[in-house]
Amino acid sequence: xxxxxxxRTVALRxxxxxxxSTRMAIMLPILILFIPGMAWGxxxxxxMLPGGITPSSATEVMFYTSLGIVFGxxxxxxxxxxxxxxxxxxxxxxxxxxxxxxxxxYQSTALxxxxxxxxxxxxxxxxxxxxxxxxxxxxxxxxxxxxxTSFISVALILLWYVLFSLIASTHAKEQGTSIAFGVGVWFLxxxxxxLVTTMVxxxxxxxxxxxxxxxWIDLEGILDLFSPNGxxxxxxxxxxxxxxxxxxxxxxxxxxxxxxIIPWYWFNSRMKSIQP
Amino acid sequence: MSEVVxxxxxxxxxxxxxSRSISKPFGKKQGSGIFSIxxxxxxxxxxxxxxxxxxxxTTLMRILAGIFPIQKGKIMIKDSKSNDLSPISExxxxxxxGHMPEQVRWQGKVSVKRxxxxxxxxxxxxxxxxxxxAMVGLSEIKDSPLDQLSQGMRQRLTLASALLxxxxxxxxxxxxxxxxxxxIRAFEKLLVELAKKGVSIIISSHRVAGMAHLVDRLALLxxxxxxxxxxxxxxxxxxxxxxxxxxxxxxxxxxFNKILTSAESILESRxxxxxxxxxxxxxxxxxxxxxxxxxxxxxxxxxxxTDILEMICSATGQELxxxxxxxxxxxxxxxxxxxxEE
Numbered sequence: 001x002x003x004x005x006x007x008r009t010v011a012l013r014x015x016x017x018x019x020x021s022t023r024m025a026i027m028l029p030i031l032i033l034f035i036p037g038m039a040w041g042x043x044x045x046x047x048m049l050p051g052g053i054t055p056s057s058a059t060e061v062m063f064y065t066s067l068g069i070v071f072g073x074x075x076x077x078x079x080x081x082x083x084x085x086x087x088x089x090x091x092x093x094x095x096x097x098x099x100x101x102x103x104x105x106y107q108s109t110a111l112x113x114x115x116x117x118x119x120x121x122x123x124x125x126x127x128x129x130x131x132x133x134x135x136x137x138x139x140x141x142x143x144x145x146x147x148x149t150s151f152i153s154v155a156l157i158l159l160w161y162v163l164f165s166l167i168a169s170t171h172a173k174e175q176g177t178s179i180a181f182g183v184g185v186w187f188l189x190x191x192x193x194x195l196v197t198t199m200v201x202x203x204x205x206x207x208x209x210x211x212x213x214x215x216w217i218d219l220e221g222i223l224d225l226f227s228p229n230g231x232x233x234x235x236x237x238x239x240x241x242x243x244x245x246x247x248x249x250x251x252x253x254x255x256x257x258x259x260x261i262i263p264w265y266w267f268n269s270r271m272k273s274i275q276p
Numbered sequence: 277m278s279e280v281v282x283x284x285x286x287x288x289x290x291x292x293x294x295s296r297s298i299s300k301p302f303g304k305k306q307g308s309g310i311f312s313i314x315x316x317x318x319x320x321x322x323x324x325x326x327x328x329x330x331x332x333x334t335t336l337m338r339i340l341a342g343i344f345p346i347q348k349g350k351i352m353i354k355d356s357k358s359n360d361l362s363p364i365s366e367x368x369x370x371x372x373x374g375h376m377p378e379q380v381r382w383q384g385k386v387s388v389k390r391x392x393x394x395x396x397x398x399x400x401x402x403x404x405x406x407x408x409x410a411m412v413g414l415s416e417i418k419d420s421p422l423d424q425l426s427q428g429m430r431q432r433l434t435l436a437s438a439l440l441x442x443x444x445x446x447x448x449x450x451x452x453x454x455x456x457x458x459x460i461r462a463f464e465k466l467l468v469e470l471a472k473k474g475v476s477i478i479i480s481s482h483r484v485a486g487m488a489h490l491v492d493r494l495a496l497l498x499x500x501x502x503x504x505x506x507x508x509x510x511x512x513x514x515x516x517x518x519x520x521x522x523x524x525x526x527x528x529x530x531x532f533n534k535i536l537t538s539a540e541s542i543l544e545s546r547x548x549x550x551x552x553x554x555x556x557x558x559x560x561x562x563x564x565x566x567x568x569x570x571x572x573x574x575x576x577x578x579x580x581x582t583d584i585l586e587m588i589c590s591a592t593g594q595e596l597x598x599x600x601x602x603x604x605x606x607x608x609x610x611x612x613x614x615x616x617e618e
Contacts, residue, residue: 092379096395
């Protein structure tokens with residue numbers, strides 16, 4: 001068995017362990033409520049969103065449904081991965097795994113892929129069901145490019161949160177710290193980032209929250225590049241014609257690449273130097 | 277003497293510990309570890325690695341398991357073709373070594389077999405799982421979840437994980453902890469069988485007496501240094517701990533000075549309400565006869581086992597009474613010449 005086959009096999013083990021875990025059984029209703037539930041709500045022909053907005057296309061509805069990914073799926077990915085390393089470390093199993101003839105970089109790659117796909121598979125499934133719901137309610141399908149963009153964006157944001165949780169897990173020697181770190185990062189980017197944006201705007205002399213003020217829109221767009229949720233929405237916005245926040249699609253995809261590479265490299269480095 | 281399969285040459289490793297200050301918030305300094313270890317591991321031999329808590333046994337085991345990289349020195353392994361010793365990478369080391377860490381707390385709803393398969397896949401030896409499960413006596417509970425395993429079963433599962441890759445060298449860190457006498461006996465039998473097949477085994481323990489009958493050689497580790505390595509008999513002779521008889525009896529403590537010859541001496545004597553006990557260095561086989569003919573009432577006559585504390589005291593020149601929870605650093609003679617940063 002060569003190294004790549006080992007990575008695939010070990011990743012599949014992690015995937016099946018997590019996918020069919022009690023934790024996943026608990027989280028699945030949350031995901032169903034947040035993803036197809038939101039798709040059902042936003043695709044209601046009579047729906048009126050704050051600001052008097054009424055989604056007019058399937059792509060637009062799926063953009064609003066992405067809130068379910070931000071609030072639900074990312075949280076589930078944190079809850080699924082927060083003890084990915086720390087549990088084995090605390091129990092002594094990590095020592096056994098580290099003494100196997102499989103390079104640590106391959107072990108960490110298998111760990112990331114296994115955990116990532118464990119949350120990605122149900123989320124993608126529910127995301128696909130949401131498309132069907134929207135079509136049922138509105139009679140409209142997003143274009144293939146819109147669909148691909150949304151599926152890739154969903155995959156990326158889940159990857160980022162899995163990586164944050166796994167990095168936290170390598171630093172924590174007990175599970176309380178790792179879950180606090182994972183949930184803390186989720187909380188920062190999901191709720192507190194608006195506060196950070198507001199504070200930077202205030203310090204820069206930009207009027208806060210004025211949606212027609214180009215300065216505010218540009219500043220918010222740039223600051224969103226420093227948040228995984230912001231980049232996720234930038235990626236989805238590349239397919240929305242009437243949204244212009246001063247960040248080009250190329251920049252958004254570069255930011256997505258950076259958000260993927262740096263945490264993955266960081267996690268790999270941590271695994272290379274980790275002590276049981 | 278059997279061939280050397282693995283050799284540590286001046287191997288050293290020190291843990292990096294945080295040393296924070298205002299000027300260096302992420303400062304690190306060197307902590308405890310092992311220093312200049314020279315050790316030869318021979319084919320089919322069982323080596324007992326003994327030492328008190330914090331001696332560096334687990335660190336040395338982790339180096340041998342390829343988990344910690346050595347910072348100085350070399351690890352060399354016998355080349356199967358040329359039979360010469362050549363340096364080995366950590367990855368190669370991991371492929372020839374089976375490592376059983378101390379007290380692994382297996383937990384979860386996953387079955388025993390599935391857990392072993394997870395580890396076997398990292399070695400690419402999934403086909404060996406059923407055989408290993410049978411070898412360590414876990415066949416009946418192979419489908420049980422880990423949460424239901426007793427401590428002894430967990431130890432067996434850890435041993436099974438170490439045996440998965442048919443290792444040439446087996447590292448066992450405190451393997452008898454938590455095992456009942458029956459399991460210990462079976463465990464020892466298995467180790468002897470493996471050694472006969474040519475597997476070199478290193479057992480770490482803080483007790484000598486528990487494994488004196490099992491090991492071919494002993495290595496005494498203390499504060500990261502290898503104090504001595506050899507057969508138990510050699511070590512006892514070296515430290516003057518050989519030929520000791522422990523005698524217990526009832527009644528008044530006999531006047532041994534009248535009974536013992538000049539070649540014999542009393543090392544310890546104790547008197548209690550129940551009777552007395554003495555430890556005598558004895559090379560004369562007629563001592564028992566002399567005691568009986570002197571009407572001394574003897575209840576116990578046995579060879580005195582050597583323990584680690586006695587070895588350490590002999591190696592460092594300390595008195596047993598001076599030792600509390602720790603051993604005094606200033607008397608550690610190998611330290612005086614090392615000159616390394618503390």
